[in-house]
Amino acid sequence: MGITKTQIFNTEQNELANTFKVLSNPARIAILEFISKQDACICNDIVEEIGLAQPTISQHLKELKSINLIKGEIEGKKICYCINLKTWAAVQKRLNFFFNTTKVKCC
Amino acid sequence: MGITKTQIFNTEQNELANTFKVLSNPARIAILEFISKQDACICNDIVEEIGLAQPTISQHLKELKSINLIKGEIEGKKICYCINLKTWAAVQKRLNFFFNTTKVKCC
């Protein structure tokens, strides 16, 4: 159906899955990598770098913003996008918690 | 278009995104958590636990198997699914590498 039955899972499972979903696109990975390499991060540069149309990049940035992985500061007519260090660390910690607590008992 | 332009990204970016994609569904998160708690892991038990139809669970297991996150051993007419520790650790390491190397220079 394309629809996920979120109601049968708990909040932690849904949020974790959603975090993974935001990261599950190579364009968004590339955007994060590119932003992290720049001193100043401007959308138009991202468009040229990634090679996708401007609306597409804008949409990907919106998704990254939806979980606060990045933040954009308006600088004149440009926007300086950068990684939100606080969320970044929190997400990494959460993913590690998932990997560490998912232990193996069989096989 | 629903289609990702994988050709404009590098292998690392595509593989990383694909790994995140496999983990981007709450049912698959729940399956991994359930498997990790069991001594013996049988698909039929998973169906009862998760609350999705058997073909749906089977499909999710297939996706988890596609990147070797789990492995299934045939035990009679049942199958013992368990987490593939080797891949598990490798994936965790890879994700941490991504988080650690994506540094911040602006803002």
Next chain:
DNA sequence: ATATATTATCGTAATATTGCAATATATCAA
């Protein structure tokens, strides 16, 4: 061989995602 139990595959419907053109909005510069 037949019946039962377990898991996989196929086909299909509904919804989600990706990407872009067109357009809107916002900001600066002259």
Next chain:
DNA sequence: TTGATATATTGCAATATTACGATAATATAT
């Protein structure tokens, strides 16, 4: 104000994902 530049939003087409019923495949037990 007008024009140029940068980013966001809308609308749409194509493909992907999710879920399930029906069915196939596999293995055991009788």
